[in-house]
Amino acid sequence: MSPDPSPRHDGGGPGPEPPAAGSVLGGRLRVPPVPATFVRRTRLSERLTLGLRERPLALVNGPAGAGKTLLVCDWARTAPLPGPAAWLTLEPGDNTPGALWACLTEALRRAGAVPPGRLPAAPGAAATGPELPGRLADALAERPEPLVLILDEAEHLTDPGLAADLHTLLRHAGDGLRLVLISRTEPPLPLHRYRAADEITEIRAADLAFTPDEAAVLLRRHGLALSAEGVRALTERTEGWAAGLRLSALAAEHAPDREGYLKEFEAGHSTIADFLLAEVLDAQPAATRDLLLRTSVLDRAHPALADALTGRPDGERILDELAHANAFVTPMDHSWYRLHPLFAEILRVHLRARHPGLQQELHGTAARWLHAADLPDEALRHAAAAGEWELAAGWLVRDLALGRFLTDPGLAAAPGPGECGPLFAELPPDTGGPATELVRAARSLAARDADAAVRHLDRAERRSTAGTAQAAGVGLDGDRPDGDDLRLGAALLRVAAARLTGAVADAERAAATAERLLPRAADRTRRDRPQFTALLAVGLGAVRLWDGRIDAARQALAGVLRPTEPAEPAEPAPTAGAPGVAAAALPGRYEALGLLALAELWDGAPGRAEAHARRAIAAYEQLGLPETADGAIARLVLAEVAAERDDPAAAQLELQRAESLADHPGDRPGDRLRRTVLALTRARLALHRGDPHGALALLGHTPPRPDPEDGHSPEPDEQPWTGSPRAESRVAALVAAALLATGDASAALLAAARGGSDGALVAARAHLRLGDPAAAVAALPPEVGRTPGAAVRALLVRAEASAATGHDAAAQRPFARALAVAQPDRLRRAFVEAGPWPAAYLRSRPGLGGPYGWLPAEFRPPQGPAGGAEPLPVEPLSEREQEVLRRVAELMSTVEVAADLHLSVNTVKTHLKSINRKLCTTRRADAVRRARRLRLL
Amino acid sequence: MRYEFRIAGTVSDVVLDEGFPEFESAVLAGQTVLVGRIVDEAHLYGLLARFQALGLRVVELRQVLEPEVSPEVTE
Structure with a gap:
């Protein structure tokens, strides 16, 4: 067996071309070819054509090998469809929202089904959201003719949430979409409703079964001319099962007396598939048999990969022959081949029986080949199947990809391609080297178990120092991460752990290490490098913010927000469910802005x-x-x-x-x-x-109350802000404000002492409450000029203190300043929380600062005889607009309102616009408030 | 829970040994009978999917009494 199957090395020589990036998903998005032996059955294809003219859903249900896929392939290629078709062959890994909608979006994009602007821009596993089905439905609903979306192997969709999404898509896309599901099992859509409303066309196993006449045509296409009686008997024996008929023809091909051979089979009782497959397999040349058995471990075979598994250079020839003979494999895009799933399953059983233990070895070989071919997600899956944990972990570390465990906390629960959590779910404990320990640490962090993560990190570092000398003796191994790789991976995880533990010094040390090592690692290809740097910077920024070092945090975050390097491709080629580089780096940018x-x-x-x-x-x-x-x-x-x-x-x-x-x-x-x-x-x-007690409880502040039993109060629970001086002072200031609101000014003063400059503002307010204006002014923080929120509060304290000491004129200047500072950001809260004085003061001096219409109503002098009643809107709200507004008032999102009212999102947006116009508001929250005041709600 | 599955036809030994090593099997009246312990529902549905993947048709499926009642499962 060739130990180095890297296609990069044999690119110039004879042999198959290496696979092109992106070819894997591409193959799943194309209508598969129909073999020459296919028998078109108009009774079925016409049912599809007629059914889809009126009904939005078609279901082709039947067991493996019943001919479901070929029926729809041929129909999609030749029948008069109601509109253009988009095809997607599903895989087990597509049973997650991320993977499914990424593939579906790509399928719609390739079909040109919706304008490009209406689709998410980044193809990637993360490209989904609760709004996506609704948005796609909106885009589809505008089509002049329906799109025919065909999902093959829909039995992989077992998640009820995904079925609900498809149901939503179908319902809201209206006449813009027809859905064809090809499946071994009934999909978890509400099929009874479709049946009751006559909105479904079903082709089921009994319909798919070949009649004797159809079977006769099929067998003739396979070069097997039987008597009418022979055909009838064989059809009966196989129950019209397409795979059974095809296998019979293939098995009889090499028998000297075909009719006699089939008679014998008819008389027996053996199950059809495994018996016939064994017969067919044994009739193949040894090389073909070997290739079929060995490639059965793959989801899809590439000639060069087949060569790597067999150790012979005949993969391309054999796969091509098999595809032409229509025996086991179907060609996909870019020279990939796909084994028929039924045969692959039985072949795997035979592989285990004939070559015990070989399966693992084959998975390992496939893993190495796929990794060298730059298909890392599939490589990881095979490495895990081979139990080569250190290899898989080493790749993740070397590719700087450990961050993938952190970017999606759902990873550990959702299996699928490119998702590392479940891959390592079977990782046996206490094995492997430093890379495996780093993976364990990353998984612990994803599960938010910081203690376990730190334990694994410590162990990884011990093992890597112990193993460096050893590794040097082994020689150059391209698959193995070196000491720098391990240190970089550990640094990222240390920073991530510090976000949970508050270990600021650890994070700073780790970040410094990473900064030192990253330039050295620059010469190698690292897919996940942008994500790595973004995650590191965001983690460091978060830790520094928590620690209260705001400028240092800004500095760390700035790197993430710099425009992306031009080296990145504008649109990354989609691979099987793997997030593209740009999409992966984005969450870092998003969080950095937050x-x-x-x-x-x-x-x-x-x-x-x-x-x-x-x-x-x-x-x-x-x-x-x-x-x-x-x-x-x-x-x-x-x-x-x-x-x-x-x-x-x-x-x-x-x-x-x-x-x-x-x-x-x-x-x-x-x-x-x-x-x-x-x-x-x-x-x-x-x-x-107005719930200060609730606020105090939320901050863990309980009045000191001696325990009657043993005389001392219990230890307070550790709070997330414990250890962060900045956060602790913000909490103290808020506690003081809440205490002041309960009327306990002395307790507020006590608490405010630990509240920094915010606390000082609360303290000043408390002194005013206690009737000591001089102390209030003295308590004000010295430096508030840069921060409008604090400045307004300080100025209001000064104004009120002056007024309280009888210097009414001296109050005017700070008050006017406060209004001016608060105006750009509309900082109403500072005025409201200062109690009744500011409103009374301003009402008595209407000329003070000009038109402060943004202040609450009680700050304005009463106007006219109506006593401040608002004028009714010029144009009344329509019934639909009222329905929308009521739901908005219940805090429903646009998408939720749309789903609730069976409207499109765009229609709801239009209603919202006209609501805002009629109520003279600009935002929905304002519209709701205004409608409440006008008693429209 | 012990279950008995009846499969139409005679299943080859290769498929029985490698595909369903946890089951006892016998051929009765042209059907293959498989008997074994099912851990939980997930196991049961996984097994049904496995029959389907191998092109085997289940004609009957029923729960059977445990051969001996172990003390912890008494109700």
């Missing part, structure tokens, strides 16, 4: 914070990618900004979005920074709602 938004917020610049957060969210909306837990921070920043503007409805909406993205109850505690910000935002909104 973290920058947080940095600005903590620096007291809500305007810039909002701009960054909106850019983060827009980045994903443009690509049709879902927001992930990494996006929770951006949503939380928006919630905080809305709270500063005293817009509780919008703040609550963003908080809920963040909560749906962030950590769920029952999860292990995740990223400390995210948990800190989530707790702070929850508490702040509770305080704004």
